[in-house]
Amino acid sequence: MRLFGRKDDEEEAGEPGDGIAGFWVWWQESRPRVDALVAAGEAEKLSELIAPAVNAVHPGLVWEVAPGRNAAHALVVTAAGxxxxxxxxxxxxxxxxxxxxxxxxxxxRQANPQAIDLTLDVGGFEFALDKLMLGLRVPRSTPRVDIAAYHPIFGELDDDTRMDAALLALDWLLGEDDVARWVGEITPATFQPIDAVAAAHLPAVVADVASGYAEEQWALLEGQTASGAPLVATARYPLRPVDYPLFDQHIAITLPYAHRDEFGLPVGDSVAALRDFEERLGARLLKLRDDAVLATHLSxxxxxxxxxxxxxTGDAAIHAKELIVSWEEGEPRVDVASDPSWSAVVAFVN
Incomplete structure (x- = not known):
């Protein structure tokens, strides 16, 4: 049995409370009935049972009952991107x-080792993954694979349904998180792309791209502020929020520096002071590596x-506030806010 929950309409979603603990109390109480409905193949009744409980965690979450990797069944509750x-x-x-x-x-959603053997109904047509063909392109110096997905039924489907089918297939082939990490532009196609390959080859292509980023890397970037002043930034590369799903607290440390050039960038003693501060910050973050990550810094x-x-739930914000006490080149500041989408560093996400 494979069963999907749907996101509610925005106007019905409202502002949810944290229903996580309540869900697991419900699960323990409802488990015998859930097991019985799954065993009987009662998909509609199972949906009526599970949907309200997931909705209480957050109305925007999508849920799915699918074959498990080690257990017989998997309950997936996902943000769906x-x-x-x-x-x-x-x-x-x-x-x-x-x-x-x-x-x-x-x-x-987890990658399914038997994905290529799966078939489901999409808009009244058979969507068999062994007939899915992919045009793959890896743009130069970009840690992502752009995909043009073609299936013989795509010409019979509307644009939204084609995209939904393509996304679901990629989730089955790679797992939802690796799609977020390594897949760039996705284009459902009604004609087979030139040099298209069978979908079964996608995991190997993605693994090859990912192998080039196995070690920690940083990128030095230059740009301008909104007022046109020069800006220099160092950012983790690739920088992906999906790699740190529990890190939804944004901590911004602002350090004014006294020694700067005509463009406002640090020089001399300020460069040394900033380097010393960041070494001490790095030492603390190393101890907190399960609770915090340095995403980028810019001057x-x-x-x-x-x-x-x-x-x-960790102590990263406390450590940041303790560290700035030693800064002597102006009045430092620590700002802490919830930012689950990493909007403060969206320009550096790749």
């Missing part, structure tokens, strides 16, 4: 009971801004 909800889905999964022979729990107009993302 909505960055604002990714941390909620992962906290739901982290609070789950241990997997058993019947059930396991995931905050995103412009006499200020360095350091962007950190952290698990709000």
């Amino acid at each position: 909505d960055a604002e909800l990714r941390s909620r889905a992962h906290r739901w999964a982290r609070a789950a009971p241990p997997a058993d022979l019947l059930w396991e729990f995931h905050p995103s 412009a107009e006499g200020h360095r801004v350091i962007h950190i993302y952290a698990d709000p």
Whole structure:
């Protein structure tokens, strides 16, 4: 049995409370009925049972009952690409009971080793993955694969249904998180692309691209502020929020520096002071590596801004506030806010 929940309309979603703990209380109480409905293949009744419980966690989450990787069944509750909800889905999964022979729990769709053998009904047509063909392109110096997806039934489907089918197929082939990490532009095509390959080859292509980024890398970037002043930034590369799903707290450390050139960039003693501060910050973050990550820092107009993302249940914000006490070149500041979509560093996400 494969069963999907749907996102509610925006006007019905409202502002949810944190229903995670309540969900797992409900699960324990409802487990016998859930098991019975799954065994009987009662998809509609199962949906009527599970949907309200997932809706209480957040109305925007999508749920799915699918074959498990180790257990017989998997309950997947996913943000379905909505960055604002990714941390909620992962906290739901982290609070789950241990997997058993019947059930396991995931905050995103998992790759299916038998994906190429799957067939489902899409708009009244058979969508068999062994007939899916992909045009693959890896833009120069870009850690992503652009995909043009073609299936013989796509010419019979509307644009939205074609895209939904293509996204679902990619989730099955790679897993939802690796789609977010490594797939760039997705184009459902009604004609087979030149040099298209069978969908079964996609995991190997993605693995080859990913192998070039196995070690930590940083990119040095130059640009301009909104006022036109020069800006220099150093950013983790690739920078992907999907790699840190629980880090939805944004910590911005702002350090004014006294020694700057005519363009407002640090020089001399300020460069040394900034380097010393960041070494001490790095040492603390190393101890907090399960709770926080340095995303990027940038210098412009006499200020360095350091962007950190952290698990709000950890102590990263406290450490940041302790560290700035030693800064002597002006009045430093630490700003802490919830930012599950990493909007503060969206220009550096790749």
